Amino acid sequence: MHFITTKNVTVVLLSALVLGVLYSTISQSDRVLFSSISQSNSVSHVREIPAIFRYAELFFYNQSFRHVAPEQQQYEKPSVVKGRTDVMTITPWLAPVIWEGTFNPVLLDNIYRPRNITVAATVFAVGKYIRFLKDFLETAEQHFFVGFNVNIYVFTDRPTEVPQIKMAAGRQLLPRLVPSSNRWQEISARRMQIIQKLIEDELVDQTDYIFCLDVDSLFRARWGTESLGDLVAVIHPGYFKNGRDGLDYERGPASRAYMAPDEGDFYYCGGAFGGSLKEVRLLAKTCYENFTADAKENIEAKWQEESHLNRYMWINKPSKLLSPEYLWQDFAPREPEVQIIRFSGIVKNYAEIRPNE
Numbered sequence: 224m225h226f227i228t229t230k231n232v233t234v235v236l237l238s239a240l241v242l243g244v245l246y247s248t249i250s251q252s253d254r255v256l257f258s259s260i261s262q263s264n265s266v267s268h269v270r271e272i273p274a275i276f277r278y279a280e281l282f283f284y285n286q287s288f289r290h291v292a293p294e295q296q297q298y299e300k301p302s303v304v305k306g307r308t309d310v311m312t313i314t315p316w317l318a319p320v321i322w323e324g325t326f327n328p329v330l331l332d333n334i335y336r337p338r339n340i341t342v343a344a345t346v347f348a349v350g351k352y353i354r355f356l357k358d359f360l361e362t363a364e365q366h367f368f369v370g371f372n373v374n375i376y377v378f379t380d381r382p383t384e385v386p387q388i389k390m391a392a393g394r395q396l397l398p399r400l401v402p403s404s405n406r407w408q409e410i411s412a413r414r415m416q417i418i419q420k421l422i423e424d425e426l427v428d429q430t431d432y433i434f435c436l437d438v439d440s441l442f443r444a445r446w447g448t449e450s451l452g453d454l455v456a457v458i459h460p461g462y463f464k465n466g467r468d469g470l471d472y473e474r475g476p477a478s479r480a481y482m483a484p485d486e487g488d489f490y491y492c493g494g495a496f497g498g499s500l501k502e503v504r505l506l507a508k509t510c511y512e513n514f515t516a517d518a519k520e521n522i523e524a525k526w527q528e529e530s531h532l533n534r535y536m537w538i539n540k541p542s543k544l545l546s547p548e549y550l551w552q553d554f555a556p557r558e559p560e561v562q563i564i565r566f567s568g569i570v571k572n573y574a575e576i577r578p579n580e
Contacts, residue, residue, distance in 0.1 A: 290334050298330050310546070310560050314488070320458070320544045321449050323562040331448040332370065340431040340451075341372040345418055346438045348379040349410050350403055351576040355439045355569070357386040364390055366442035366565070374430065378417060411493075411527045412518075415511035422504040434497030437568060440550065444565045452543030454502040456536055460547035460555065462490040473530040478522050479513035480530035482537065491536055493529025495550040495566065498542070506535055 306312070312320050319325070344367065348356040356377065363375065372393040377385055380403035388396060401417065404410045418435055426433065432451055462470050470490040472482035497503060510531040517524065524530035551557070551567040 291337070292330060293333050296330060296333055298327055314540075314544060316540045318540065318542055318544055320546060321549075322546045322560075323548060326449040328445060328447060328449065335448045335451070336370070338431075339372070341374065341429065342368050343421075343426055343430045343433040344373065344375045345421065345433065345435045346375065346377055347401075347410065347414055347417075348377055348381070348385075348438045349401065350380065352438050353379060353381045353384050354576075355571075357388070358441055358569075359436075359438050360386065360388045360396065362442035364388065364394070366444060367446050369445075369447070371448075376421060378414075411529075412511070412514050415507040415514065415528050415531075419504055419507040419511060422500050422507070426500055430500060432497060433500060433503050434495070435503070436566075437494035437550075439571055440494065440566055440568045442566050444548075444563050446549065446565050450497070450543070450545055450549065452498055452541075454498040454506065454536075454539065454541045455496060455543045455545060456489075456541035457492040457495040457545045457549045458547050459490045459492045460551050460561075463547050464558075465490070471526065472533055473524040473526070475522070475524075477520070478517050478524045478530070480517070480524035480534045482534060487533070487537055488540075489544070491529075491533055491541075492550045493526065493532050494568065495545070496532065502542075506532065506539070509535055 307322055307324050310320070310322055312322065312325055314320060344363070346356070346359060356379075360375065363373075367373065369391075374395045374397055377396065377398045378401045379385060379398060380401055382398050382400055385396070385398045390396060399421075401413075404413070414435070418433075422433065434450075434455075467484065467487050470482075470487050472487055472490070473480035474484075475481060496506070498506075510528050513531050513534075514524070514528060546561070547558075548561055548563055548565045551561065551564045553567050554570050557564065
């Protein structure tokens with residue numbers, strides 16, 4: 224027979240109190256509460272969340288998810304001694320790196336389909352970039368989360384030129400008007416603020432995941448449930464074999480995007496990133512605030528929001544990395560490690576399409 228003693232009760236109550244304080248602290252953080260988003264315009268020098276809070280919060284919010292497969296699902300048995308050996312498939316912080324041959328697309332789709340998830344995609348077609356929208360949308364309909372609910376938000380200053388694309392059931396094209404600009408750098412920087420506002424004003428409680436993509440790109444093969452995660456980065460195709468000294472980070476110490484010579488894991492694309500709403504919202508909010516704080520001091524990072532994104536992801540590690548398959552460059556020959564190209568930037572004349580090139 225077990226007896227409840229005063230000592231046992233005291234230990235239980237103290238443990239509950241500690242856990243309650245920790246949960247309350249995390250729940251009140253900027254990373255969690257959509258319902259009490261600050262409207263302040265003040266900008267801090269650096270907005271980076273310590274890793275202990277990031278992973279504690281993920282525990283509280285993701286513990287209910289299970290990868291439940293249909294009972295009758297049949298597929299080839301996975302092997303622990305066979306697989307891709309020519310590339311990294313897991314990072315030092317245990318985030319998977321997605322390459323062709325590292326996942327079963329049918330199994331993953333069957334796991335996610337019963338959840339009836341909705342995926343949002345944002346794309347900016349401002350100025351002459353509107354010319355790329357039709358091909359982007361048509362190829363997205365063929366390859367991007369086929370068979371799932373998808374809402375594509377098109378931000379443009381030319382809404383009358385948005386093409387009419389026949390879309391499958393559960394998929395929508397949602398144009399949004401934004402102002403034009405005389406500098407492409409301003410368009411690039413403003414994107415983070417617009418993404419943050421979209422999440423706060425429209426997507427909460429309606430969307431599960433969001434991906435932010437460049438319009439001057441085409442889908443060429445499947446991009447689906449294998450890409451889902453809390454904070455998802457795409458490894459840049461131009462630098463994936465380079466050491467730290469060959470990564471194109473912001474090297475000016477005055478900028479909030481500054482990366483020291485001994486910092487950095489990979490160089491990530493600004494033209495493709497995503498994840499859960501709360502993670503992408505915080506990324507966008509932080510990058511925009513740091514960009515704005517730099518601008519007040521007449522500082523502009525080398526690659527605008529991409530530089531700030533790389534700084535952010537150096538501190539806040541992505542939970543999933545997509546290989547260069549997920550944003551290749553059409554002008555570059557395919558490397559042997561890249562067995563398939565899923566999404567790629569097309570060849571274009573920047574001097575002709577950018578307002579101040």
